[in-house]
Amino acid sequence: MSSEMAILLKQTVTRLFGDLVTEKVLSDAENGVWPEDLWAALEENGLTQPLIPEERAGVGATWRDTYVIVRAAGYFSAPVPLPETTAAGWLLSQAGIDVPEGPIGLCRATDGVVLNEEGKLTGKLHRVPWGRRINHVVFSVADRIVMASTESCRLDHGANVAGEPRDDLTFEDQSVETAVGSLPDAAEHCGALIRSAQIAGAAEKALEEALAYANDRVQFGRPIAKFQAIQQSLAVMASETAAAGCAAELAFQAADKGDAGFEIAAAKIRNGEAGDLVAATAHQVLGAIGFTREHHLNYATRRIWSWRAEFGSASRWALKLGRATIERGSENLWSDLTVR
Template sequence: MSATHDADPGALLAGQVGRLLAARCDAATLAAIERGEWPGPLWDALEELGLPLALVPEAMGGAGLGWQAAGRVFVALGRHGAPVPMGETMLAAALLAAVGIAPPAGPLSLTANGGERVPWGRHVRHVACCDGETVALCDAAGVTWTPGANLAGEPRDSASPGGVVLRVAPLPERLGGEAAASGLALLRACQMAGALAAALDLAVDYAGTRRQFGRPIGRFQAIQQQLAVFAGEAAAAQVAAERACRAVDRHGLAAAAFEIGCAKIVAGEAAGTGAAIAHQVFGAIGFTAEHPLHHLTRRLWSWREEAGTERYWAARLGREVQALGGAMLWPFLTARDDQDPIP
């Protein structure tokens, strides 16, 4: 971490989260969640850092951090495959607070329309349900959950109809009708950036120690060139995710859909390429249940499918660009970055 980031509250918090997860989020913890166990002590430790209310304004008792700061935390959560709905809780609390509903304590989740599978549904206390016009605070305890899971074994549960709605408030324009979907896409893009960085570190480390033909395999150009491609993809995912967070800080969730879509596409593409290279470098050992690599790669394969695939977002972006027309594409792209408005 460079000196410029030490002063950044997001970097400080992400550093704390990273150290905590490095110490506490081991393979046994990751395996336990796949058996349906809730890692209570890990959740409690993360909660103590004040993460759930990180995005909630100070006036409502939160930390009042911005999305770039939160993004760093999302990346750290992804890097360690943290098996708790902390990102979802941060997002749900932010949405609730934005419509004037005080976020309740404990793990939260969020859903765009209730029909889809809710991340961590059976483990959370409340769900923020966005239907395009309102945010509703729903009691998760009264819901009958049908357990499901993504490829990585993370809970993705279906709710029976008829949960108890505790509060409802209209969605403001700045959040937009797709606030939950956009927020989840941003979270998954950041998590993928983190998981890619971690998988790259593992693969580079392994290439430096695993010996064949009398030398570390990382000495072979064939391996070096593959890992260089991986590094490029990981860096692109990181930059795309940070750009999206910056856009949300500047323009709000609704108006940042373009950058969020870019991040989800680029991170999703990087996930496919990076996971494949990581497994190629590790060989058979990386395919075993015992080796930790799959905790990262199965999450990468899961997260790229969630909150809008590359195809979904690319179709949206592509149609948006076509509506603008080719001559307006360049002015559009540059105006997204310029600080001073183009009349």
């Protein structure tokens, strides 16, 4: 992060989340309460659509700038669809579709979702993030970007391990807005991109919680952070957290250049692995207290466990990356690894 825009965005989003994402807000959100004040503040400060050009009433930020917003959403466990709205808005803008106001959903469409020649949508979108709180959802069907209103669809409530809404939306012969996207499965790529940054942020929070506890918890006359075994665990956590941040930030930078499929796949794979290790080790350091509702660690780790599987698991993206590498041929392998 080096641009003045990124610095300003980081300061703004950190202040807002620090003030408004309280323990009560997080607890209430898991019980179905929408944090109206938080979302209103994000909209008022232009943080919901940073990637939209200024001439279209956006901020005009780059993906590289926007990384700090999405990572902060993960760090603070922000209970709003800010990353999804940001990515969906960019997809719509790139496709020439007007970006609606309010929270926008982003999801993968399965094979059962059909868009006919008349532009009518039929099928079920599974586990849509924040489905009950959005007015529109954006997804890909083949090479097309689709935006559907959720006003008349059937809604079946669900949730992930973190208690975030993951709802099924069923459409029947519904008119939608659609346009050719920048690449096949563009929505899944954008979803994997934002989840990699959120995992990086949540991993940083988990590391901080483990460090604080290890320095405060006294056993055998000294803080447990003084014991070599704990130091080793914390060092591994720190290295994995740093790697996750690097992988996600590089993927966001690549998104500004166009074809970022390689970097997005690498980030989703790397951060899924890093998130697993960081979450498990943090709970080993804290013991049972980390699983209690009163401790903030579980807000971070439950989100890591949820986000690692969304928009494609590490194994799914590893398969995609492997197939793409084979298609490129062995003569391009070294340059693909080093030039990027």
